[in-house]
Amino acid sequence: MRTDVTVGIDVGGTNTVFGLVDEQGKCLAESSIATNAQDPPESLVDRLAAGIQEMHAPLAEACRIVGIGIGAPNANYYHGTVEYPPNLGWKGVTPLVALFKKHFDVPVAITNDANAAALGEVRFGAAKGMRDVIVITLGTGLGSGVIANGELVYGVNGFAGEIGHTTVDPNGRECGCGRRGCLETYASATGMCRTVFELLCDSREESELRDVTFRQLKGRMVTEAARRGDKIALAAFEYTGRILGMKLADSIAHTTPEAIILFGGLANAGDLIFEPTKRWMEQHVLGIFKGAVKLLPSGMPEGNTAVLGSAALIWTELLKTR
Amino acid sequence: MRTDVTVGIDVGGTNTVFGLVDEQGKCLAESSIATNAQDPPESLVDRLAAGIQEMHAPLAEACRIVGIGIGAPNANYYHGTVEYPPNLGWKGVTPLVALFKKHFDVPVAITNDANAAALGEVRFGAAKGMRDVIVITLGTGLGSGVIANGELVYGVNGFAGEIGHTTVDPNGRECGCGRRGCLETYASATGMCRTVFELLCDSREESELRDVTFRQLKGRMVTEAARRGDKIALAAFEYTGRILGMKLADSIAHTTPEAIILFGGLANAGDLIFEPTKRWMEQHVLGIFKGAVKLLPSGMPEGNTAVLGSAALIWTELLKTR
Numbered sequence: 001m002r003t004d005v006t007v008g009i010d011v012g013g014t015n016t017v018f019g020l021v022d023e024q025g026k027c028l029a030e031s032s033i034a035t036n037a038q039d040p041p042e043s044l045v046d047r048l049a050a051g052i053q054e055m056h057a058p059l060a061e062a063c064r065i066v067g068i069g070i071g072a073p074n075a076n077y078y079h080g081t082v083e084y085p086p087n088l089g090w091k092g093v094t095p096l097v098a099l100f101k102k103h104f105d106v107p108v109a110i111t112n113d114a115n116a117a118a119l120g121e122v123r124f125g126a127a128k129g130m131r132d133v134i135v136i137t138l139g140t141g142l143g144s145g146v147i148a149n150g151e152l153v154y155g156v157n158g159f160a161g162e163i164g165h166t167t168v169d170p171n172g173r174e175c176g177c178g179r180r181g182c183l184e185t186y187a188s189a190t191g192m193c194r195t196v197f198e199l200l201c202d203s204r205e206e207s208e209l210r211d212v213t214f215r216q217l218k219g220r221m222v223t224e225a226a227r228r229g230d231k232i233a234l235a236a237f238e239y240t241g242r243i244l245g246m247k248l249a250d251s252i253a254h255t256t257p258e259a260i261i262l263f264g265g266l267a268n269a270g271d272l273i274f275e276p277t278k279r280w281m282e283q284h285v286l287g288i289f290k291g292a293v294k295l296l297p298s299g300m301p302e303g304n305t306a307v308l309g310s311a312a313l314i315w316t317e318l319l320k321t322r
Numbered sequence: 323m324r325t326d327v328t329v330g331i332d333v334g335g336t337n338t339v340f341g342l343v344d345e346q347g348k349c350l351a352e353s354s355i356a357t358n359a360q361d362p363p364e365s366l367v368d369r370l371a372a373g374i375q376e377m378h379a380p381l382a383e384a385c386r387i388v389g390i391g392i393g394a395p396n397a398n399y400y401h402g403t404v405e406y407p408p409n410l411g412w413k414g415v416t417p418l419v420a421l422f423k424k425h426f427d428v429p430v431a432i433t434n435d436a437n438a439a440a441l442g443e444v445r446f447g448a449a450k451g452m453r454d455v456i457v458i459t460l461g462t463g464l465g466s467g468v469i470a471n472g473e474l475v476y477g478v479n480g481f482a483g484e485i486g487h488t489t490v491d492p493n494g495r496e497c498g499c500g501r502r503g504c505l506e507t508y509a510s511a512t513g514m515c516r517t518v519f520e521l522l523c524d525s526r527e528e529s530e531l532r533d534v535t536f537r538q539l540k541g542r543m544v545t546e547a548a549r550r551g552d553k554i555a556l557a558a559f560e561y562t563g564r565i566l567g568m569k570l571a572d573s574i575a576h577t578t579p580e581a582i583i584l585f586g587g588l589a590n591a592g593d594l595i596f597e598p599t600k601r602w603m604e605q606h607v608l609g610i611f612k613g614a615v616k617l618l619p620s621g622m623p624e625g626n627t628a629v630l631g632s633a634a635l636i637w638t639e640l641l642k643t644r
Contacts, residue, residue, distance in 0.1 A: 155578025256477025
């Protein structure tokens with residue numbers, strides 16, 4: 001008997017990763033192609049279909065594809081669409097699920113990458129067996145997926161879980177979304193870099209980061225400087241953790257998850273970000289929630305994370321109806 | 323055949339209301355007794371049991387009691403307990419469900435009043451048929467109940483849905499919970515009264531509220547003054563709506579409900595509070611959520627609201643298993 005596998009696909013601004021994943025979260029094969037974000041989406045789907053067939057061919061006797069899960073920016077789970085994505089050249093609303101259905105006669109589901117990551121953590125990662133979880137992806141921006149009562153919360157229009165766009169300060173930093181003071185302008189790799197320059201202005205402390213331009217500075221450089229004991233870099237982590245911890249206390253007041261999982265580039269800084277975030281989160285949280293919510297790193301294998309998340313999305317759909 | 327009814331009970335700091343409610347939300351009888359909050363909880367349960375028997379006796383041929391739902395402060399749904407209630411004299415953890423089970427051989431469930439109100443709106447009120455809803459009770463404090471994917475969110479420890487204790491300003495007003503700047507110190511009847519006195523200090527505007535002491539001022543007096551065109555009272559509503567609208571935008575980013583329902587004393591001020599709250603909510607919400615979330619008044623009949631909410635809690639439990 002052939003093993004059932006799903007295809008997990010993660011559409012990024014630069015590359016699109018895809019792979020075959022079994023029910024236990026084992027990634028049997030993985031590959032990637034350029035997204036070519038300025039081309040029409042049909043071109044990406046055609047190339048992905050070919051890539052998937054090619055990947056599956058040598059495994060066709062061992063496994064059969066039973067579903068496809070897609071993580072993509074501005075994805076609408078309810079409609080199977082990608083709507084006005086800021087980092088892709090696609091105009092308006094793209095019916096991405098329908099485009100895949102032309103190539104594959106299996107269930108296809110789509111959501112954004114943070115929701116896919118949340119489903120991945122619950123099915124294959126650090127939140128296995130948990131019914132209430134929030135996953136926060138700390139990359140260029142801050143994405144989030146909210147799981148309550150064992151189910152992902154999509155909300156009335158399919159876009160719920162945008163904790164990165166809760167407001168820290170209505171007169172604060174300009175955000176890519178057009179508003180000011182959103183959490184992701186503080187708690188993300190780029191947000192932390194903005195904080196570094198604020199601290200460089202405010203303080204007279206010596207720092208290796210005084211020799212870096214705004215455009216050059218990356219989150220990883222702040223992490224490395226902090227590990228070398230640079231006081232400005234350390235203060236930037238403290239500030240980032242303070243804002244993030246304070247806002248996570250608000251999230252806890254909403255759905256009180258068993259765990260909040262920090263995921264992505266900035267989360268890889270480890271204790272540098274976890275320690276202040278946890279400390280400020282506990283300080284700000286309501287008494288009845290103190291000590292109730294774990295702050296955890298991702299439990300998914302690093303290389304396959306995005307593919308596993310998207311695969312978890314479709315496994316979740318398939319196992320609902322079994 | 324006798325009609326199935328449930329008992330809905332709302333335990334307040336002063337009075338405890340109870341009534342018989344059928345599956346359609348018709349309240350067949352309602353009564354109340356003094357809570358006597360300084361007496362041990364066994365005394366309240368004994369008196370309630372007697373009151374319920376007495377209420378049911380003349381209806382015993384027409385209906386049978388199939389369950390009991392209780393709304394109480396600091397209630398833990400998972401454990402069936404009331405834990406360290408600030409407004410009752412009960413010490414520590416009271417196993418209220420177990421106490422009722424000594425008198426009645428039917429399912430008994432408990433939650434806090436705001437969660438009960440949320441279940442009431444979904445089953446009998448303004449949110450009938452909705453799967454994603456947030457109910458905000460604006461009274462002395464700000465309570466909330468969050469429903470996502472058709473289910474109330476209790477979270478990991480049974481206390482989820484405390485939007486009143488999200489933070490507006492970490493250096494803001496002292497809150498009864500021991501922290502500072504919680505939403506309920508601004509958006510509640512007492513919060514609005516605090517705002518009135520801030521405005522009286524800040525502004526030179528004439529106002530009838532300059533003749534009222536801090537202790538005398540009640541939310542209803544601010545509403546009446548605003549209806550007479552008092553500029554300070556109107557500004558207090560505007561400020562309250564601004565803070566509430568801004569924080570509701572954060573709530574929308576979490577679970578994106580189909581509707582947010584404002585409920586309780588301050589919500590009865592109607593447009594005075596709904597108009598600024600809606601305007602600031604729309605102004606602060608992320609683009610993809612604009613116009614997606616309704617702001618509605620309660621749809622439950624005024625007199626029976628609390629009893630219907632508690633009855634909805636146990637009806638929801640009973641209908642799950644049918």
